[in-house]
Amino acid sequence: MKRLNVINVIGAAGAAIALTFSAIVSAHHPIHGKFDFSETMELKGIVTKVDWRSPHVHVFLNVTDNNQSVNWAIELENPSILVDNGWKENSLVPGDAITVAGMRARDGSRQIWGDEVQLSDSGRLVYTVSSQAPAKPLAGRPVPRWPEDNKPALGAGPGGIGGIWSYPSEKALVEDGVSVSMNEYGLLDNINDAARVAPMQDWALARYVHRQQRQLQDDPTYLNCKPPGGPRQYQSDLGFQLIEDKKNERIFVLLGSGNRNYRLIYLDGRDPSGQVGGDDDNPLYYGRSTGVWEGDTLVVNTTGFNEDFWFTNGGLPHTSRLSMVEKFTRTDFDTLHYEVNIEDPGAYTRPWTASWDLSWLGGKELPFSLCQHNRQ
Amino acid sequence: MYKGLIKGLSVIIGVVFLSSAALAQEGHPLKGSWIGEWSGNTALGDFVLIVMDWNGEEVTGMINPGTDNIEIDNVELDPSDWSVVISADDYTIDATIENLELPSRAITGSWRSRNGRGDFEIVRQ
Numbered sequence: 486m487k488r489l490n491v492i493n494v495i496g497a498a499g500a501a502i503a504l505t506f507s508a509i510v511s512a513h514h515p516i517h518g519k520f521d522f523s524e525t526m527e528l529k530g531i532v533t534k535v536d537w538r539s540p541h542v543h544v545f546l547n548v549t550d551n552n553q554s555v556n557w558a559i560e561l562e563n564p565s566i567l568v569d570n571g572w573k574e575n576s577l578v579p580g581d582a583i584t585v586a587g588m589r590a591r592d593g594s595r596q597i598w599g600d601e602v603q604l605s606d607s608g609r610l611v612y613t614v615s616s617q618a619p620a621k622p623l624a625g626r627p628v629p630r631w632p633e634d635n636k637p638a639l640g641a642g643p644g645g646i647g648g649i650w651s652y653p654s655e656k657a658l659v660e661d662g663v664s665v666s667m668n669e670y671g672l673l674d675n676i677n678d679a680a681r682v683a684p685m686q687d688w689a690l691a692r693y694v695h696r697q698q699r700q701l702q703d704d705p706t707y708l709n710c711k712p713p714g715g716p717r718q719y720q721s722d723l724g725f726q727l728i729e730d731k732k733n734e735r736i737f738v739l740l741g742s743g744n745r746n747y748r749l750i751y752l753d754g755r756d757p758s759g760q761v762g763g764d765d766d767n768p769l770y771y772g773r774s775t776g777v778w779e780g781d782t783l784v785v786n787t788t789g790f791n792e793d794f795w796f797t798n799g800g801l802p803h804t805s806r807l808s809m810v811e812k813f814t815r816t817d818f819d820t821l822h823y824e825v826n827i828e829d830p831g832a833y834t835r836p837w838t839a840s841w842d843l844s845w846l847g848g849k850e851l852p853f854s855l856c857q858h859n860r861q
Numbered sequence: 862m863y864k865g866l867i868k869g870l871s872v873i874i875g876v877v878f879l880s881s882a883a884l885a886q887e888g889h890p891l892k893g894s895w896i897g898e899w900s901g902n903t904a905l906g907d908f909v910l911i912v913m914d915w916n917g918e919e920v921t922g923m924i925n926p927g928t929d930n931i932e933i934d935n936v937e938l939d940p941s942d943w944s945v946v947i948s949a950d951d952y953t954i955d956a957t958i959e960n961l962e963l964p965s966r967a968i969t970g971s972w973r974s975r976n977g978r979g980d981f982e983i984v985r986q
């Protein structure tokens with residue numbers, strides 16, 4: 486443990502407690518690649534600059550150490566998430582004295598992930614982020630429907646204002662019916678629970694454990710800006726939109742994360758192998774998707790995945806043999822129930838299912854979050 | 862002479878092709894194209910190129926495709942320590958996956974056959 490005048494490196498046990506009980510820890514990106522969650526520290530200093538840019542805001546801080554002033558970078562949430570929580574670019578200004586607690590950069594540089602930012606004089610917390618979805622109306626509002634076919638609208642619906650689906654109730658894939666404790670990045674509290682998460686083959690379990698033991702630092706979505714294919718696209722608080730193109734019988738899935746990628750779901754009965762154009766045999770991050778309505782549930786079949794990404798927070802492996810059946814059911818105006826059946830004989834011993842709910846944020850647009858921003 | 866020239870060109874073309882096709886691979890850790898050396902192999906030369914695939918039940922593949930075309934008979938992977946035994950014709954490779962987390966992970970160890978033995982190292986492309 487390193488002890489400096491103004492830098493107090495808290496022990497790993499303290500870090501675990503802080504992470505468990507802090508109400509404001511709510512990062513929504515795979516930041517383990519850059520920051521070491523087992524090494525937390527506290528800084529006190531004077532703000533020199535606030536760099537309000539996507540994907541992450543940075544606050545620069547002059548810290549006095551042994552009568553010398555050194556500059557630290559404090560990395561914070563995405564600007565749109567901070568705005569959603571009521572913060573502005575000038576909520577902190579140069580000259581403010583602050584205390585910051587967070588996780589130190591793995592490369593030893595003077596950077597930390599800002600878990601808690603506090604004005605030193607007043608003790609007031611700033612740039613806090615709630616992981617809770619906004620409260621829903623006490624009386625459930627009816628599902629909006631399209632007049633031409635009476636199908637549920639998957640977005641704002643006819644005449645409605647815009648909005649996005651966000652605040653997933655689960656942020657990592659875990660088989661339905663299994664209860665394991667993990668953080669919002671999918672990092673298990675107890676590695677001995679790994680085998681319970683999903684019915685993995687031996688090699689897949691070993692690879693999952695290896696990723697977990699490395700604190701998810703190898704996540705290609707963070708390291709290489711790989712798209713969040715598979716169910717992972719619905720595990721981000723940056724949200725998504727389902728844009729229904731009724732005329733062309735297709736649905737655009739627009740993602741707030743993963744560089745605002747989009748995915749297409751075709752409802753026109755086509756063969757999924759011929760829809761992409763160009764090199765149709767080239768496996769994809771989002772696969773090839775076709776859907777049908779079964780009552781009020783949209784059922785989507787997807788195959789054709791590549792193996793270049795993690796398909797869930799937490800690092801469960803998959804192979805190119807993965808096929809998914811997703812079911813989207815809008816249970817009321819403000820709730821979308823998502824269920825995914827995973828069948829991957831390359832990585833799992835049997836098909837399995839996971840599900841969660843998402844909340845409607847009416848009037849909100851997708852944040853402009855690009856992974857490459859602020860990257861070297 | 863022409864046979865040797867063609868073999869050499871095939872190896873060069875293979876290396877160039879595979880080097881340009883380097884991809885991340887987050888699925889089964891053995892799947893992919895691997896290039897390296899089996900030192901002291903007087904029969905086939907030090908250079909070795911291996912392509913492996915995973916079908917959900919077994920690892921299949923070929924050593925030096927396009928030149929020697931040695932089909933892999935069996936691959937045993939022990940995920941507890943990531944040790945690998947590759948059997949092909951009369952070759953046996955005992956090795957371990959290194960740097961599992963990297964797309965350019967390596968398999969290092971030794972090879973042996975009735976004609977010799979030596980060090981073995983290949984890197985995923």
